[in-house]
Amino acid sequence: MHGTSNTLPLATRKKIVDLLNDRLADAVDLYAQLKHAHWNVKGPNFIALHELFDQLAANLLPHIDDLAERCVQLGGAARGTLASITKASSLPEYPATITAGEKHIESLTEAFSIYGDLMRKAIELADTAKDKDTADLFTGISRDADKALWFIESHAQ
Ligand SMILES: [Fe+2]
Numbered sequence: 001m002h003g004t005s006n007t008l009p010l011a012t013r014k015k016i017v018d019l020l021n022d023r024l025a026d027a028v029d030l031y032a033q034l035k036h037a038h039w040n041v042k043g044p045n046f047i048a049l050h051e052l053f054d055q056l057a058a059n060l061l062p063h064i065d066d067l068a069e070r071c072v073q074l075g076g077a078a079r080g081t082l083a084s085i086t087k088a089s090s091l092p093e094y095p096a097t098i099t100a101g102e103k104h105i106e107s108l109t110e111a112f113s114i115y116g117d118l119m120r121k122a123i124e125l126a127d128t129a130k131d132k133d134t135a136d137l138f139t140g141i142s143r144d145a146d147k148a149l150w151f152i153e154s155h156a157q
Pocket residue numbers: 038054
């Protein structure tokens with residue numbers, strides 16, 4: 001940990017930096033999954049899905065930046081290399097060879113469901129650690145994840 005004048009206790013900051021890095025890994029993994037789907041999707045809804053997946057990926061970028069930068073604000077380091085992201089992500093591996101729109105919808109529905117659940121748990125963990133600012137950060141991310149899940153799963157309902 002680096003020195004900081006931030007008044008949150010060191011033990012809290014250490015715990016929160018680990019939590020932020022875990023969720024950072026999920027967010028970067030999900031970003032890559034969405035771009036993969038954006039590039040490879042095929043079928044009758046091609047243009048709608050191609051554009052939706054790109055938009056949802058773009059929506060993740062500010063969250064990724066906020067998660068990483070809060071790690072450093074709290075005296076930690078952001079673990080942002082692809083090697084550490086791959087190791088730390090809690091999302092299932094994305095099926096690499098699917099093309100059909102409904103298969104991508106299915107895979108991304110599962111990914112966003114897990115991602116949203118992990119973010120909700122992170123709100124609770126940050127709240128219990130008495131770091132309301134990080135809890136608020138996770139709350140915004142979780143709310144966006146629920147909206148993205150709605151956009152995706154509505155295609156299959
Ligand atoms: Fe593109």
